[in-house]
Amino acid sequence: MGKPMSFDIRKTHKGLGVFAARSILRGDRVLEFKGERCSKEVYKSCNTPDNCHFLQIDDDTYLGPSGEADDYVNHSCDPNCGVRYSGGRIFLHAIRDIANGEELSFDYSTTMDEDHWEMKCRCGSKECRGTVRDFKHLPENVKKRYIDLEIVPPFILKKVL
Numbered sequence: 001m002g003k004p005m006s007f008d009i010r011k012t013h014k015g016l017g018v019f020a021a022r023s024i025l026r027g028d029r030v031l032e033f034k035g036e037r038c039s040k041e042v043y044k045s046c047n048t049p050d051n052c053h054f055l056q057i058d059d060d061t062y063l064g065p066s067g068e069a070d071d072y073v074n075h076s077c078d079p080n081c082g083v084r085y086s087g088g089r090i091f092l093h094a095i096r097d098i099a100n101g102e103e104l105s106f107d108y109s110t111t112m113d114e115d116h117w118e119m120k121c122r123c124g125s126k127e128c129r130g131t132v133r134d135f136k137h138l139p140e141n142v143k144k145r146y147i148d149l150e151i152v153p154p155f156i157l158k159k160v161l
């Protein structure tokens, strides 16, 4: 491992966001999702879905909020990071070089297969799909790109392959 990562958590038009506080190289492990495992029932009981910071990790399992930077990484339809599993732990990896000061993002659709939640997207990228929905609804070329980048979690991958 190289130098420890450091971030700034700042307000954006989408709520809080996480910004690189140094340059990050493609392939670098950026942060770990460290919330507690909980059931889909607990997740669904959350009152404010847009702000409750859950990460789906299996059909009926989620990671809850950790209170740290991993709660505040925003969605983008043209992300600079993706979620990878390694040795039972879950990390955010850079999928391209990221400049100091750039906002970190991943595509929430890469981790969603729940038939429960979707949101209007305000990511502002040229690739914006307008709505964030489950992985299965992504265009085929986008699915393939994410699978090739190895940022689709096993519980979703096993249904597509």
Ligand SMILES: [Zn+2]
Residues within 6 Å of the ligand: 076, 077, 078, 121, 122, 123, 124, 125, 127, 128, 129, 130, 131
């Ligand atoms: Zn978008």
